Amino acid sequence: MKIVGFLLLLAGWFLVLAALEMLAAATPRALFLIAGFAVEVVGLVLVFRSHLAGDEVES
């Protein structure tokens, strides 16, 4: 789960970069960018959850 979380973080960042490069109009670019950011948030949640799960296993 941790690795998936970090990969989602990177994927979200690549979406943000893709939005910059591929979209010229302001509104679609901003929406695409926000979508990339949302993917990062999902990745961050997964990373946090994986560390919670890791704590439980250790205890």
Added chain:
Amino acid sequence: MPPPAPWISEITTALCLLSILLVPLAVAGLALLNNGLGKSRSAAHAMLASMCVIAVAAIVYAAIGFSWEGFGGRAAHVVSIGGKPWDWIAAQPFFLRGIELNASPVSLAIVLQMFAVAIAAMVPLSAAADRWRLGAICASTAVLAGWTYPLFAHWVWGGGWLAQLGKIYGLGNGFLDTGGASTIHAVGGLTGLAVVWIVGPREGKYTSEGMPVGIPGHNLTNVIFGCLLAWAGWLGLNSAGAMLFGGAGPSALVLVEINTTLCAAASALVAVVVTRIRFGRPDASISANGWIGGLVASSAATSMLRPAAAILVGLVTGLLVALSVEWLELWLRVDDPGGAVSSHAVAGLWGLFAAGIFAGMGFGSVAPGQWVAQLVGIATLVGFVLPMTYGLNWVLNRVIPYRVDSDGERQGMDLHELGAGAYPEFMVHSDDFIQR
């Protein structure tokens, strides 16, 4: 951000140098803060570790860090994507060779950042206090000062692709961060989060049911005095940053000092009120985190905000810091004794976003799309810098184990690693492990 000037006036140079000389006070303030918020049995270790962090950061940054960071207008590696230039890393010689160290803007930037990188490296130290070994601290600091910080700082302050978002993609003035909310604090705070994940919580911090146990800081006087020292340091940091990286002149410094103070003041007061409401009485350590968080948030665009906007940014910062300290500890099991993740990463990211909203309403002229540029920078910090710094520290932990062993932690970092306590006339009690 506007490209740095190749030449600045004598008065600007003098003021810049004066401002830079205040920055070590911020480092000293953070060292006291780290010391006070940790356990008494690790107090000497915290101060020695701070000194080692400063030493390693300065040497590694001067030796190799600046080569990757560079300065606007100097040699860099540029790749072309879709016909557009992406400046991703500088190409300067190691050991500052060939740099004119004569009060030119580039030399002033080097001095400022030798101190700034020490501030960034103090943040993980605060987050992983009481269980992070000294050798591992030095190794992690070397990686931060030699790679992570310079790479991101090049993108923002060295004429890199984030700084050029305005020129290439028409996004405002490019990513805006005149005082280091991203380069210093968000990078430091996210590295702190990565290190906390790697070392895990302190022994006795969580019960078997997963509830956090309060382990109060051992010297709140040091904590508050550290906040006041940091205030002086931040006035210098924000002033020097505004002149070197924001294109501000000496006349803008009054606004910088006012906004820095207002932002910190509003943030600290909100933290006092929030903790008074939540816990029945104000919490000194979280209020101190609120003060530091306000200083951090002010760093993003302090020369471009109106004073009322600086107060508003501070109010939100105080709320975010006070609540995130609790959430991180209670719900996410992030044992961060210094509150560094909240006061540096959370406050820094909020300050950067707020700069995109409020900078256009202030004194500097900002082109449309500034908030989008800020969002790209924030996405880069969370989506690239966090995984990278976690990966680097994870590998380093395999080579040099980060966490002290169980006996060492119980004994205290002072006795275990240094052989002597900070307060030899006092008995060491096991009160840290009693549930309050």
